Amino acid sequence: MKVARFYAPGDLRIEDVPEPSPQADEVKIRVRNCSTCGTDVKIFNHGHQHLDPPRVMGHEIAGEVVEVGADVAGGWKAGDRVQVIAAVPCGECADCTAGRLTICPNQTSVGYQYDGGFAEYLIVPHAVLKVDGLNRIPEGVSFAEASVAEPLACAINGQELARVGEGDDVIVMGAGPIGCMHVHLARARGARRVFLADINAGRLKQSADAVQPDAAICGADVDMVEEVLRLTDGRGVDVVITAAASGKAQEDGVRMAARQGRISLFGGLPKTAPTITLDSNLVHYRELTVVGVNGSSPAHNKQALELIASGKVPVKDLITHRMTLDQVPEAIATVAAGEAIKVTIEP
Template sequence: MATTIAHGALMQAAFFLGPNQMELREAPVPVPGLGEVLLKVNACAVCGTDLRILGGGKTRGVYPPRVLGHEIAAHIVSFGEGAEAAVGLPIGQRVVFPPGITCGACRFCVIGMENHCKRREAFGYRYDGGFAEYMVVPAHAARRGILMAIPDTLADAEASLAEPLACVVNGQRQSQVGVGDVVVVAGAGPIGLMHVQMSRLAGARSIVVSEPSTARREQAMAMGATMALDPTHDEVLDVVRSVTGGDGADVAIAAIGVPGLVHDLLRWVRPGGRVNLFAGYAGSGDATISANLIHYGELIVTGTSACTSEDFRVALSLLASGRFDASALVSHQFPLAQVHEAFDVTRRGEGLRVVVRP
């Protein structure tokens, strides 16, 4: 898969210029400098975070003009001086990588919480991401060994989902989903459906999904949910109590960022139950809850943000082994020339994971 790049060659790239401004432009193909790696992007999925950045709802750490996109599958085109030995992979090797570049030395990196690294930088924020034909991995990221080989059995579009799946691996660990658990998942978008599959793999005996979309409820059932409820008609609390003999679920996971749902999740779980706030929330994220539900119920409430490199390795292994089936989650694929349409489809919620193929 070696690619020859002519000197002065141009590429297409979608640049985020500011709120609601993204422009497909010609730009020079980057030349890798000392210790850097040039990648040809094969696939980049559209994440809800990309939508928030484009819409102006997320600005922290984003430096326009910037190429967005952090759910990336690519292959190695060339190395800057000294990079090949550091990376240990050949030209042509297909790779995925965590979007966050961490220092490896701060307190959070040392205790295994590198997703909270004080010096964390990210592709699609500080460095150009995957909605372009080519991109460069900075030298300090290459030295950190972030590039991971994609097995030959795994297609690029599915491989690009390693990043969101890694975040779900993190959320499942926080939630401690285990054998025999009753799990409630609020929201059956791509992330909620990943939680359904992962809960089934963890041995949950019953997985209840709350989702207003008929199509997504059907998808949840196809991916292993025990039942899929329409919260506009069904009383989720009553159903959960009937399933559990009145006790409540062992785990409830918020896979959609609706602040009003937080209180509901606290009511859905049993005493000693676990609630995971996986989804991000717009603005301040303020939610009104009853602290007594947590206090008297001895509930464990956790949040999940991003992933660690170990989460990423676990996710890639799940995809490569076929234990986790990502194929049904890729609903649309667009060429880079239709990147705006890819964002529009994602924004309208018409598909699951939408992948751009530069």
């Protein structure tokens, strides 16, 4: 079978390898879609501390079951349409048993410690099955849409922690695919208005055309904080979601938050520049809440599939490019250039 395998930064090879067979406690699937994201770009350029090369990349996976190990429970059978979680909690530590699966200190990941979905076939490891991380795709949801459930699950986690809800004014800073999902999701959670901001005018227009925010704010043209205050009659927004790897976005987010506002530091910062200047007095006197977010749980993945199936969070409009396994390097370059909202690979 054909795979896209990472060996070192800048060294991603399309190879022919033997087709894998599942162990008794594993499931084998035929990958139908594996979508790409900014993390794939980071891995391609810099590697990752938890990725053991050589490794088949790809973690936004949907496909169909072709073989089930003899010891696998759950009633799985050939032909079942499935989505696979990416972040795999251990299910046994103190955090997991307390229900805090997103911060499991023993977390492993598909595409990092286990071969990922840039392949024709994938073995779903026992670690995924043990935490109920293989999900049936609802009727009416395509493989491509199901592959986007994993990043949507991360957005769900972020908005739960930031308590996005009825009547909120929300700004999403960063108009990439995850930012677009945040716009749709905030609306589904009852937000009154949702603004989308970016410093890249072309990317902002493409994404705004797709998700139709209440206002699109280009940081290259206006001061984002001043524009948010203008749009909210000086009050600020209830929720700021920084869906970009930008320290300035985080600093500005605190300044544009309304009293008792919530700031979600959704996008992590580069290791070379992990710190920001936080105006602590704004947090103190305005009673602001600043929250982090890390990935998603298996339950978030199930919720994401349900939201897609219901039409409350449409994702089909976000899939702008479809490519083959041979085109994985091109797909990663397209994501890096900001020329797409969502690129999906169809092996």
